[in-house]
Amino acid sequence: MSSTDNTPADKLATRAADEFRGLYGAAPEGVWAAPGRANLIGEHTDYNDGFALPFALPQRTRVAAARRTDGTLRLHSADVPSGVLTLRVADLDPAHPPQPPHGWARYPAGAVWALIDADLPVGPRGGADLHIRSDVPTGAGLSSSAALEVAAALALTELYGIPLARPELAALARRAENAYVGVPCGVMDQMASACATDGHALHLDTRDLRQQHIPFDCAAAGLRLLVIDTRVQHDLADGAYAERRASCHAAAAALGLPALRDLPYAELDRALGRLGDPALRRRVRHVVTENERVVRVEELLRAGRLREAGPLLTEGHASLRDDYEVSCPELDLAVATARAAGAYGARMTGGGFGGSALALIDADAEPAVTRAVTEAFARAGYRPPRITAAEPSAGAHRVL
Ligand code: ADP
Numbered sequence: 001m002s003s004t005d006n007t008p009a010d011k012l013a014t015r016a017a018d019e020f021r022g023l024y025g026a027a028p029e030g031v032w033a034a035p036g037r038a039n040l041i042g043e044h045t046d047y048n049d050g051f052a053l054p055f056a057l058p059q060r061t062r063v064a065a066a067r068r069t070d071g072t073l074r075l076h077s078a079d080v081p082s083g084v085l086t087l088r089v090a091d092l093d094p095a096h097p098p099q100p101p102h103g104w105a106r107y108p109a110g111a112v113w114a115l116i117d118a119d120l121p122v123g124p125r126g127g128a129d130l131h132i133r134s135d136v137p138t139g140a141g142l143s144s145s146a147a148l149e150v151a152a153a154l155a156l157t158e159l160y161g162i163p164l165a166r167p168e169l170a171a172l173a174r175r176a177e178n179a180y181v182g183v184p185c186g187v188m189d190q191m192a193s194a195c196a197t198d199g200h201a202l203h204l205d206t207r208d209l210r211q212q213h214i215p216f217d218c219a220a221a222g223l224r225l226l227v228i229d230t231r232v233q234h235d236l237a238d239g240a241y242a243e244r245r246a247s248c249h250a251a252a253a254a255l256g257l258p259a260l261r262d263l264p265y266a267e268l269d270r271a272l273g274r275l276g277d278p279a280l281r282r283r284v285r286h287v288v289t290e291n292e293r294v295v296r297v298e299e300l301l302r303a304g305r306l307r308e309a310g311p312l313l314t315e316g317h318a319s320l321r322d323d324y325e326v327s328c329p330e331l332d333l334a335v336a337t338a339r340a341a342g343a344y345g346a347r348m349t350g351g352g353f354g355g356s357a358l359a360l361i362d363a364d365a366e367p368a369v370t371r372a373v374t375e376a377f378a379r380a381g382y383r384p385p386r387i388t389a390a391e392p393s394a395g396a397h398r399v400l
């Protein structure tokens with residue numbers, strides 16, 4: 001899967017290559033790109049061994065790269081004003097990751113560390129110069145972090161001729177985020193960025209990383225997916241994520257199951273009766289009904305009945321808002337307004353407490369829905385949302 005991009009010229013990749021030359025004094029050996037992602041359905045399921053159905057966004061992170069022979073890693077991002085950071089590959093250590101103003105460098109440095117830690121021959125004599133340029137918005141719940149990790153890991157493995165299947169690449173990129181950056185995310189984001197294909201959603205079984213590419217051609221069906229970036233991120237996010245994760249694992253243990261994935265939808269009510277804590281019951285109900293929604297949405301996509309997936313997206317939002325309690329007023333307003341303006345369905349996407357919502361709409365409704373959501377945010381006194389249309393796009397690949 002090291003095919004070169006044959007879609008219209010990637011201007012940002014060319015720009016990244018030019019900038020690389022200016023920074024490091026020689027041309028890069030190549031430019032690699034990995035996309036951000038949105039999740040169509042299947043939220044907070046990936047740490048429950050469950051299902052998810054993400055797709056790759058057209059926005060991607062480009063990494064221009066070249067090998068070095070002196071064990072040095074040089075990192076630069078056009079998107080953060082922090083200059084070039086120089087590290088020794090042999091010194092990469094999760095206990096001492098790069099600090100501000102180079103905190104962002106933990107993501108690509110973590111990718112290099114994860115490769116080396118897996119005994120893949122990138123160092124210690126090797127090394128690389130990397131320059132990053134991206135149009136994935138950061139902190140918008142669209143996984144700019146996974147895009148950066150996956151693009152860096154792909155660049156390194158291809159430069160050093162290391163054959164690595166995409167799910168393994170994704171698992172290493174996730175390890176970078178968990179163990180080196182210190183964010184306890186599941187594997188969905190990296191899998192979507194590494195493995196998704198153009199015009200498809202990625203059906204992901206997070207237990208064994210098995211994946212299927214489900215046709216999801218919105219344009220052909222006269223539909224459009226709107227990504228509504230609320231541009232807020234509430235402080236609750238980190239602690240709540242850890243708490244939800246712990247609750248799920250506690251509930252599975254109480255029910256004698258390896259993971260909540262092992263609780264069939266048909267047995268949900270009986271299982272809920274065995275859990276005393278009402279909050280725990282709500283968390284379990286979200287996870288089990290959400291897995292079921294992934295299965296149903298996948299069936300509808302396969303049958304070409306895209307519009308009918310809308311109500312399941314909206315149900316998913318209600319479940320995240322009421323049972324899992326990870327939404328926020330801005331996301332709820334985006335979803336309610338998009339629906340009132342004619343969306344077939346809408347939901348928050350990503351971990352929650354801010355970030356982005358997704359709305360499935362008729363292609364010609366885009367101006368009306370965009371206007372309605374923008375006006376509703378203005379009336380509520382919120383920052384103007386950033387609203388873009390997203391076609392399911394290609395996963396990580398070499399661009400130049
Ligand atoms: P999300 O993944 O939802 O965008 P995260 O907080 O997980 O949000 O990751 C965002 C962080 O990833 C940024 O704060 C920055 O440290 C790093 N990052 C992402 N993209 C880039 C980039 N193009 N250049 C430098 N750092 C980046």
Ligand code: MG
Nearest residue numbers: 143144145146
């Ligand atoms: Mg992230």
